[in-house]
Amino acid sequence: MSARHILLVDDEPHVLRVLRLSLEREGYTVTTASDGHAALACMAQQLPDVLISDIQMDGMDGRTLCPLARATYPDHPFLILVMTSMTALDERTWARAVPDTEFLEKPLSPRQLVARLSRHFAALPVMPGLPPEPVHAP
Amino acid sequence: MKLNRIGIILIACALAAITLVVALLLVRQQASQEAQVRNKGVGLVKSLSTIPIALLAESGGRGGVLAAVLASHDNGDFAYVTIGDANGRTLAEIAGSGSIAPATALPASAQTAFGERDLPATGGRAPLREFYGPLLDRSAGIAFVRVGFYQPRYAVLPQDISFLALLALMMFLVVPVVYLVIKREMAPLAALSGQLRQLAAPGRPDLQAQDDMRELAANVQRYLDQASARIAQLEEGSLNATADNRLLQYGSKKLNAALQSLPDGLLMLDPAGDVTFASGKVEPLLGIAMDRILGQPLENWCSDPALRTLLGRYSGDLRDNARSHKVDFAPLNVEGRQLSATAQPLSGGHGTMSFGTLIVLRDVTREHLARQAGNDFVAHVSHELKSPLNVIGMYAEMLADSDDESMRVESLNVIQDEIERMNALVGNLLNVSKLETGSMSPERNRVRLDDLLRDAHEQALPRAEGKQLRVLLDLPRELEAVAIDKDLFRIALNNLLTNAIKYNRPGGSVTLAARNEDNDIVISVRDTGIGIAPADQERIFDKFYRVSEAGTATKRGGHGLGLYLAAQIVELHHGRMVVESEPGVGSTFSVHLKIVSAPAGAAVL
Numbered sequence: 246m247s248a249r250h251i252l253l254v255d256d257e258p259h260v261l262r263v264l265r266l267s268l269e270r271e272g273y274t275v276t277t278a279s280d281g282h283a284a285l286a287c288m289a290q291q292l293p294d295v296l297i298s299d300i301q302m303d304g305m306d307g308r309t310l311c312p313l314a315r316a317t318y319p320d321h322p323f324l325i326l327v328m329t330s331m332t333a334l335d336e337r338t339w340a341r342a343v344p345d346t347e348f349l350e351k352p353l354s355p356r357q358l359v360a361r362l363s364r365h366f367a368a369l370p371v372m373p374g375l376p377p378e379p380v381h382a383p
Numbered sequence: 384m385k386l387n388r389i390g391i392i393l394i395a396c397a398l399a400a401i402t403l404v405v406a407l408l409l410v411r412q413q414a415s416q417e418a419q420v421r422n423k424g425v426g427l428v429k430s431l432s433t434i435p436i437a438l439l440a441e442s443g444g445r446g447g448v449l450a451a452v453l454a455s456h457d458n459g460d461f462a463y464v465t466i467g468d469a470n471g472r473t474l475a476e477i478a479g480s481g482s483i484a485p486a487t488a489l490p491a492s493a494q495t496a497f498g499e500r501d502l503p504a505t506g507g508r509a510p511l512r513e514f515y516g517p518l519l520d521r522s523a524g525i526a527f528v529r530v531g532f533y534q535p536r537y538a539v540l541p542q543d544i545s546f547l548a549l550l551a552l553m554m555f556l557v558v559p560v561v562y563l564v565i566k567r568e569m570a571p572l573a574a575l576s577g578q579l580r581q582l583a584a585p586g587r588p589d590l591q592a593q594d595d596m597r598e599l600a601a602n603v604q605r606y607l608d609q610a611s612a613r614i615a616q617l618e619e620g621s622l623n624a625t626a627d628n629r630l631l632q633y634g635s636k637k638l639n640a641a642l643q644s645l646p647d648g649l650l651m652l653d654p655a656g657d658v659t660f661a662s663g664k665v666e667p668l669l670g671i672a673m674d675r676i677l678g679q680p681l682e683n684w685c686s687d688p689a690l691r692t693l694l695g696r697y698s699g700d701l702r703d704n705a706r707s708h709k710v711d712f713a714p715l716n717v718e719g720r721q722l723s724a725t726a727q728p729l730s731g732g733h734g735t736m737s738f739g740t741l742i743v744l745r746d747v748t749r750e751h752l753a754r755q756a757g758n759d760f761v762a763h764v765s766h767e768l769k770s771p772l773n774v775i776g777m778y779a780e781m782l783a784d785s786d787d788e789s790m791r792v793e794s795l796n797v798i799q800d801e802i803e804r805m806n807a808l809v810g811n812l813l814n815v816s817k818l819e820t821g822s823m824s825p826e827r828n829r830v831r832l833d834d835l836l837r838d839a840h841e842q843a844l845p846r847a848e849g850k851q852l853r854v855l856l857d858l859p860r861e862l863e864a865v866a867i868d869k870d871l872f873r874i875a876l877n878n879l880l881t882n883a884i885k886y887n888r889p890g891g892s893v894t895l896a897a898r899n900e901d902n903d904i905v906i907s908v909r910d911t912g913i914g915i916a917p918a919d920q921e922r923i924f925d926k927f928y929r930v931s932e933a934g935t936a937t938k939r940g941g942h943g944l945g946l947y948l949a950a951q952i953v954e955l956h957h958g959r960m961v962v963e964s965e966p967g968v969g970s971t972f973s974v975h976l977k978i979v980s981a982p983a984g985a986a987v988l
Contacts, residue, residue, distance in 0.1 A: 257770060259797055263777040266790070301766060303929075330769040351769055352776035356784070 248274040249366060252293035254284040254310065255328070256302045260353075264297070267355035273362070281305025285314065292318060295362060297326045297349070312343050324365055328353055390562050397558045401551045408547070416535035417512075420460060421499070424514035424530050427452070428497060431464065431528045435520045439466045439528075440475040449477045462511055462531035466518070469494070469525045482508065484531060489515055493527055502531070509533040648744035651729075654737050656681055656698020668744050670716025686715050693726055697740040711747065721751035763927055767808055767943075771801035807881070811944040814874060815926070818951050825868035825955050829979055832862050832897055832904065835869060839876040840895050843884065851889045854880075857896035863978040865904050867956050875952040876906075878945035879972050883910035886970075899978070907973040914966035923962065924950040 251273045255261050261277045268275050276291065278284040280302045288296075296314055300307035311325050327340060330351035340346045349358065431439065434448055441447040449464055456479075463478035467489075476484055485502055492498060497516035504510040511531045518526045642649055648665035650658055661676050669676075675684045681698060685691045689712035696708060707727040714722055723745045729738040775798050782794040817823035840856045847854045876895075883893040891911035898905050915923060919930045927943035953960045953974050964970035 257774060259774040259801070260777065263774070263781055266781065267777075330766055330773070352773040355777055355780055 248272055249295070249362075250274045250276070250291060250293045251295045251297060251362070252284060252287055253277045254279070254281065254296070254298040254302070254307070256280060256299065260299070263355060264353075264358065267359060268362075271359050271362075279304075281307070281310035281313070284310055285317070288314060288318070292321050293323055295324045295326060295365070297328065297358075300327060300329050308339055311340065311346060315343050315345075326358075326361070389565060393558050393562055393565075397554050401554055404550060404554075405547055408543070412543070413535055420512055420532045420535060421514075423456070424499065424512060424532050425497070427456070427464070427530045428514040428516045428528055431466075431530070432497075432516050432518050434518075436466065436474070436518055436523050436526050437520075439518075449475055453477045453479070460533045460535065462508075462533055463529075464531075465529045467527050467529065468523070469527075474523075474526060482531075484529065485511070489527055489529070493517065494525055501534070646746075650676075650742040650744065652694065652697055652740040652742065654698075654739050656694065658684075659739065665744060668717070668720075668722060668746060669714050687712055690714075690724055693724055694740075694742065697726055697728065711751075719748070720746065721748045723747045764808075764812065767927075768805060771805045771808075775801045808944065811878075811948050815944060815948055815951070818948070818955070823871070825871055827866040827868055827956070829864045829866050830869055831864055832906065833858060835872065835876070836895060836897055836906070839873065839880060842877065843880040843893065843895075846881070847884050847893060850884060850887065852884060852887050853892040854884075855892060855894040857894055859898055861899075862897055863899055863904055865976045866979040867976065871952050871955065875949040875974070876908075878949040879908040879974075882945055883908050883912065883970075883972075886910065887912040891969075900975075902978050903975045904978055905973050905975050907971055909969065909971040911969040914968055915962065915964040915970055916966050920962055920964060924960065 249272075251268055253261055253264055253268075253275060254277070255264075256279050258279075261279075265275045265277055276287045276293065278287050281298075282305050284296070284298065285305075287293075296311070298307040298310055305313075307327055311327060315325065323345070325343065325346040326349050327346060328349045328351055329337075337348060340348070349361075431448075431452070438448050449466075452464055453461075461479045462482045463476065463484040465473050465477075465484045466475040467473045471486075471488060473484075478484055483505075485505055487502060490498065490500075493515050494517055497514070499512065499514045502511040502513050510533070512534050513529055513531045515527055515529045518528055520526070642660075643663050645662060645664065648668045649660065649662040650665060651660035653659045657678060657680055658676050659678070661673060663673075665671075665676065666673050669687070669690075671684055671686070681691060681694050685694060689710050693708055693710045707725060709723065709725045711721065711723045714720055725743045725745070727741045727743070729741050778794040778797045778801075782791055782798075785791060785794070814823065836856065836858060840854060843854050880893065880895065887893065887910050893911075894907075894909040896907045896909065898907075915930055919928075922928045923930060923946050925943075926947045928947075929943045949972075950960045953976075956976060958974055958976040961973045961975065962970060963973070
């Protein structure tokens with residue numbers, strides 16, 4: 246099985262660097278982008294298994310990127326994880342319309358992220374071609 | 384009673400008038416009868432005087448001409464005809480029945496001219512009117528003819544009675560008409576008379592006494608006093624009413640002016656829910672023309688659902704008018720405005736009567752925007768604080784997990800940077816807050832900038848070292864003094880230097896310089912960094928504005944308060960901040976401050 250591909254989107258270079266190091270150490274292939282436009286450009290090159298995105302970004306923000314990514318590649322199954330420091334519930338309503346989208350609470354722990362991804366990939370069927378099991382928001 | 388007397392007087396007057404008219408008629412009739420008699424007499428005398436005496440005196444007058452005269456004239460008033468000579472003898476004579484010719488001598492003038500005379504009554508008959516004249520025939524000497532007629536009687540003829548009666552009737556018919564007209568006109572006077580009598584009545588026994596006149600005068604005087612007092616009272620009442628009316632009008636106008644000049648819009652609804660009053664401010668607040676609002680039912684003009692619901696509570700069957708309600712809404716017809724409407728029932732004070740509802744419309748756009756800005760600010764600040772915490776948390780975890788030495792050093796550096804960033808943010812937040820609430824008032828003193836700039840330069844050196852930057856200081860030999868708050872100005876300088884270091888590239892430089900320029904002192908911070916795109920240059924002094932790195936959306940670790948704060952401080956010193964920048968080459972921030980000429984003896988700190 247080839248390495249799982251993760252796309253990281255954030256406008257904080259420190260966040261990108263730490264998460265990239267943590268995920269690469271676990272054997273994932275990691276691509277980074279600083280906003281939605283850059284992320285869509287990366288997806289055009291290589292589709293990720295998981296898209297991890299910040300919400301507040303200049304240029305295209307996460308709120309636009311996530312539905313757009315899902316709509317652009319409807320046949321490609323991938324998990325979307327949204328990093329947010331906004332805990333207010335109404336900030337999350339927009340994500341209900343996007344399937345397979347979950348939230349990661351800031352401050353984000355790289356360890357928890359790695360564990361979350363392991364659970365996700367363990368739950369997926371090994372046979373390629375089968376649709377992945379839907380992942381529901383907690 | 385007085386009126387009755389007037390009626391009696393009127394009747395008497397009418398009778399007198401009738402008598403007078405009748406008398407006049409009679410006199411006139413008599414005159415005409417006399418004229419008739421005279422005509423007859425004169426005519427008869429003249430005709431007889433031409434006749435020959437022989438014919439007249441024929442057979443003593445029993446036959447012939449005189450007999451014919453008698454026959455034609457004997458109708459009551461004819462008395463006699465005699466022919467006599469100058470000696471007084473009667474030559475011929477005829478007389479009406481029962482009449483005799485009086486033997487009265489003729490005057491001398493009768494020989495030559497015709498004449499007439501009155502003769503007194505004789506034998507119970509009426510007085511006579513005699514006409515005489517000489518005969519033309521003088522064959523038997525001078526002779527005279529005398530004709531006598533009875534004077535007409537003063538008597539009402541039977542044929543005149545009906546005419547006189549008719550006349551009297553008409554005059555009597557006029558009397559009641561005149562009486563009624565007078566009575567109407569005199570009624571107030573009659574009342575006055577009655578009152579006068581009433582007033583006089585208690586004093587009536589004294590009226591017969593010696594001082595009755597004085598008593599009456601006193602009564603009349605009292606009445607007159609009362610009447611004039613009453614008139615004065617009425618006049619005063621009228622004056623008061625006019626004054627009250629004017630006062631009321633004035634009060635009403637004053638109230639209206641006060642209501643119109645209120646900054647809030649006022650609407651008054653009657654209990655049915657129609658608008659009975661709307662102040663002028665309502666029109667611009669709601670964007671609805673006044674004539675569409677006034678006196679119109681709610682559905683016709685109110686397009687805002689929230690306001691409609693509120694007003695609906697106070698009208699018709701849904702009335703819920705015991706309490707006041709409040710609603711905030713954005714009016715449909717006015718762009719970008721937020722209104723607050725408060726409805727308050729107007730009760731009569733006893734809780735039973737309702738005058739309707741008072742609605743106050745208030746423009747709360749500013750409060751709304753301020754609240755929104757406050758919410759945005761809190762969201763922004765919490766995000767700005769959470770971002771470095773997030774990074775610190777991640778690096779701390781990595782530090783714990785990693786054995787790699789370079790990784791540990793990097794982690795520690797990042798953690799230290801982020802802590803510094805948070806510290807700067809909190810410090811700047813406090814300063815901005817002080818600036819905006821006005822609690823930070825600059826203590827301006829005349830200061831030589833040299834020391835301040837040297838301090839700032841020294842503080843910047845260690846921060847620049849880690850990034851392989853040179854920090855240069857460029858000061859002229861003599862620098863004019865300026866009036867500034869040292870502590871505040873240090874914050875501004877530090878923020879400019881921090882930015883110049885942060886947005887520089889390794890091997891670059893930062894130059895802190897100052898120079899005299901006309902009446903200004905110009906302090907500049909020049910870097911050889913990434914530069915600022917022209918589009919960003921206008922906004923870099925805005926609060927929370929952060930410039931993205933060229934070509935990407937990546938933010939450098941700023942918080943968007945440093946330049947804002949620096950610009951605010953410079954503005955507080957009545958200076959100005961200028962930025963020149965070229966992307967990829969570097970930026971220069973210049974602070975222009977007015978030189979303060981030293982007052983005599985002023986100390987320079």
